[in-house]
Amino acid sequence: MLKEMLRVENLSSGYYRVPVLENASFSVHEGEIVTIIGPNGAGKTTLLKTISGLIRPSSGHIFFDGQEISGAPPHSISRIGIAHVPEGGRLFPNMSVMENLLMGAYGNREVLKTGVLDEVFELFPRLKERRHQLARTLSGGERQMLAIARGLTSRPRLLMLDEPSLGLAPVLVDTIYERLQMLRERGLTILLVEQNVPHALRLADRGYVLENGRIVLEGSCTDLSGNSHIKRHYLGL
Secondary structure, three states: OOEEEEEEEEEEEEEOEEEEEEEEEEEEEEEEEEEEEEOOOOOOOHHHHHHHHOOOOOOOEEOOOOEEEEOOOHHHHHOOOEEEEEOOOOOOOOHHHHHEEEOOOOOHHHHHHHHHHHHHHHHHOOOOOOOEEEEHHHOOHEEEEHHHHHHHOOOOOEEEEEOOOOOHHHHHHHHHHHHHHHHHHHHOOEEEOOHHHHHHHHOOOEEEEOOEEEEEEEEEEEHHHOOOEEEHHOOOO
C-alpha cells in the first residue's frame, strides 16, 4: 500500500473570520497525483493556502509525513518539502528567469549543488534559452513553465499547483500537462487544483470535488469521470 504523505482532517479556514473552507478531509499518497476540482469560489485556493501556511486554519489538522504542520509558518512548510505554485504564478517580473529559479531555492541553497537546475532545464528547455530574460517579457505559457520550475527548484516531496492551465491557449495547456505527466513518471507527488476538469481527471489518480467549501464527492478519476454530477456540471455531457 502506498505511504500516506499528506493528510487533512476536518480542516476549516477563511479570511477575516469569514469561513470559506469547512471540515475538509482528504489524503495524498506518495507518488500519486490527486486533483481537487470545483467551481470558482468553492475554496480550492483557500485550501492550498492553508496547507502552505499562508492562512491559519480555524480548526482541523494537517499532517505531512506523519508530522502535524497545522498553522506552521510558510518557510517551515517549504523547508520540509512542500512547494506551492500559486494561481497566476506570482513571479518576480523584473527579475530574470534564472533569478526567479534561484528564488525557489532561497530557503535551502544546498539543493543547488544537486543538479536541480539542469533537471529543470531538461524538463523546460525553453527556460534555458530564456534564462537571461526578465520574467515580464515571457509569454503566458513560458511564465507558467517558470512558475512550476521555480517550485521544483526546491526539490519538493509534494508539489501543489493552483490552476496551472488558467488563461492559457489549449495547445499550451497540453504542453503543461505533458510536463506534469513527466513529473509523475519521475515519482513526484502532486496535489492539483484545477478548473480544467477533463485534463485534471485524465492526469490524476484520484480526485475530490469541493463545492461551497465542502468536499462533496471523492473517488478514482475513472469513477469521477463517469459520475452523473461530474458529467452534468463539469464535463458538459
